[in-house]
Amino acid sequence: MPSVHFTPNLRRHLRVESTEVEGHTVSDALSRVFRDNPGLRSYVLDDQGRLRTHVVIYVDGRAVRDRTALGDAVGEGAEIHVMQALSGG
């Protein structure tokens, strides 16, 4: 199963832990994370479900291309990292 990791900076605001979830796309995987941790959703996605401007997601070391629907594919065993973009600093 894909693993999802979050920037530790999020822990200033709420509980967040690395987790393994089912999913074939970034959207699938995050939806499962948000099901268990609904408060996390608005920290990563905006009102329309788009990736926040200053958040970036890497899948196996590559930044996702689809920041609107998060449709980038994730393979079995993928490493998904949700990070702060330095543009927001």
Add this chain to the structure above:
Amino acid sequence: MLLHLGTRKGYLALRRRGRGDWRCERTAFIGDPVSQLLPDPRDGRLYAALNLGHFGVKLRVSEDGGASFTELPAPAYAKREASVEEAPSVDLLWCLEPAGPDPGSLWCGTIPGGLFRSDDGGRSWALNDALWNQPSRERWFGGGYPHPGIHSVLVAPDGNRVVAGISCGGVWISEDAGESWRVRTEGMFAEYMPPEMREDPAIQDPHRLAWCEGDRRRIWCQHHNGFFRSDDGGETWTSLDVPPSSFGFAVAAHPGDPQVAWSVPLVKDECRVPVDRRMVVARTRDGGASWEPVGRGLPEGDSFAVVYRHGLDVHPGESVLAMATTTGALWISEDLGDSWDLVTAELAPVYCARFDRS
């Protein structure tokens, strides 16, 4: 007397010990931008709006005077299925006000231009469709931000009369608690627009509205192109000449005397610094017919201080003014603005200063 400050780097509460002697007795959200605060006089709750650079806007509430906060859902736009790339998302929680006598009823003005209401202390929010669906909204635009925003919401005690200021979208009035709205900007003008659009209500840029609590027919408006006064609750507006400059962001209305108001002038829109870099407050005591620069104790030169639109507040009963700046200074006047004491010059840029009214 207690003063709440929302700054670029957190929340502070300062309590008066004596003239010019205010001590910080509480902080929260250190390092995070606090865009707005509402110390709610109805139930003692303290609402704090955050604008986390990476993680979006957040809303927190404290029921113990700011010692601890819990998270509330922030106002948000419903998800749209069509043209999702252009669909709105809240960029900034810009103003928070009680929506009437019932504790827990709240208005929240936002960028990009949505007015949200809660009737359960912020646990849920609904977009005010009557304002959002105004046909003229397509002509609103951002002033200083990419999108238009609601920064001022004046609410009569019964909650029915509401006056909202939008940069840039005009002044909107409701008589039925937001069920219906009309725009009223007669007398205002916009020199930043083509001549044929100069008086279009939907493109006016009121920077801030303030009314006299003792006579709500008297509303003051610091506008992008000048300073305006209404004598009829916002129906019509009269342009006033405020020396040394009619440009600025902040305005405060005396709570009991409709003849008294203050603004904090800057040179003009393309040069946002104090005139001659001398910081002054402009005060009228005759309804705006004449103004005097006041500010004994303020910097007489070399000042780059700007007071944002929520950075000037007047205490409801004590003739005390608080003024906080983008340069991180907090000034207090205890004589209606004649003289000022510097409390601290070491803050981050201040977004809002609000006296506790509970």
